[in-house]
Amino acid sequence: MLAYPVLGISDVQLVASSNFRSTRFRAHSVLPGFNLALGYTLLYLSLIVLIPLSALFIKSATLGWEGYWDVITNTRVLASLRVTFFASFAAAVINVFFSLIVAWVLVRYSFPGKRIIDALVDLPFALPTAVAGITLATLYAPNGWLGQYFAAYGIKVAYTPLGIVIALTFIGLPFVVRTVQPVLADVEAEVEEVAASLGAGRLDVFRRVILPAVFPALLTGFALAFARAIGEYGSVIFIAGNMPYISEISPLLIVSKLEQYDYAGATAIAVAMLLISFVILFAINALQWWTSRRGSR
């Protein structure tokens, strides 16, 4: 504003009128750069994310409802969706259970090497999925370090749906640990001691004090791990064996449709995956809202 002293009285009006206008869309602020920052943000967001994603929905609309339904209800597509969702669900459940223990141990006890282990929890975030994929496939192959013990009992892990669950468990591990950890740290050890000194057993303390406190965080972690697992591709394809109807995941089916230049079919599966995972995330959010409301009463 001081940059235009020559404008004299009119710039007062300008400022006044611009302030008047700005109260509608945004509150007044002395800081500069709002228009530039928001303009750039919206432009970049539109170019990189919104326009490309809208192409997905517009493309699937060209199929028409019947064409879309035909692609989705194809038995191979349905089988892949079933494999994807069940394996993701199983992996997320495994992670909720064990990650609670991991988070608990990392928050409450100190032991040699704890800081290194704590840092290592983020490995699945940092390790490229293809590396995780070939490594897990090698470890769990029938002659691999771990696979040989399963093979001794006649259990095949790699190249079966079980292998998919293993890969997805690896991918989802940090999500649950990292959402539960800070919440668990906030539960005062004193509260538990009070509960214990008032005669609550260990199981009671866990059930009545700890679980209610961490339950929303557990749900969030579950949702994040689940959502990530549904879309996961790189770590799964090496260990899955990719047999149609048995161990073929939906993202792989999208890729193979693309390789056959079946763009519409690939798009239809992609839209179905997106919609189903939105519904699941929405349901979990609603559940979370409900539990936090119940807890605050």
Next chain:
Amino acid sequence: MRCNGGLAEEVADNVRSFPATKDFHPRICLLIDTALLYLLLFLGLPLVAVFVEAFSKGWSLYLSALNEPDAWSAIKLTFITAAIAVPANLVFGIAAAWCIAKFEFKGKSLLITLIDLPFAVSPVVSGLVYVLLFGAQGWFGNWLQAHDIRLLFAVPGIVLATIFVTFPFIARELIPLMQAQGKEEEEASISLGASGWQTFWLVTLPNIKWGLLYGVILCNARAMGEFGAVSVVSGHIRGMTNTMPLHVEILYNEYNFVAAFAVASLLALLALVTLLVKSLVEWQARRSGEPLHGEVK
């Protein structure tokens, strides 16, 4: 781990920051051992296995697997991709965080949700959307072909897909951090006569430097390691459009395991460096008393 249950009192088990030398109750030992076994199985073993497999035929084969033109071009392409994608998302992240954290305007929470959108999309679908835009049958396919511009199955497509999947990393790190810091310091700087740029460089940037670095490291790790999205748009042209993760896949599918794990070991090294720098940044931020993630009390 030393476990001598008879010495420990059960009441004391729950106390936080247990001295490392003190003996734990057997039940606690079981808990810690479960957690450690779980992490060892899912994180420790894969990490070790990458390097063991890479060096399984000795140093000379390891080096010759890396010292190969296709491997070099994959390494080069990976670095070029990250060198474009990370700064692009850095500028966007700062712009988005500036308008979201320092100003009040309508539709802010919608904007935050939209920025998070790429996290909810499967990597394969992230690649697919660019195929729909720029592919031969895509929206701009004919126009691009007429003007002899190649985006898909070429470096620009790889960079775009990488930008898409790493889109939210820096923004979602900076937004809560800058929101927690408020805008009083910037307002003071502006009212004392500093320009917008001076305020940003001298006031804002020093405040967010650790959070910024944290976001850049995670963004870079994902950019270099991305597999699914890049795989869809790359076209897998050896020596031309193969990034390191794609090169790993090709070698692995050719049963050239030593070479595949040799390239994979470089990516695993990158992951370890990422975790190390991340821990250092967290430690530095804690030491200097600047919150890293903008936790709001």
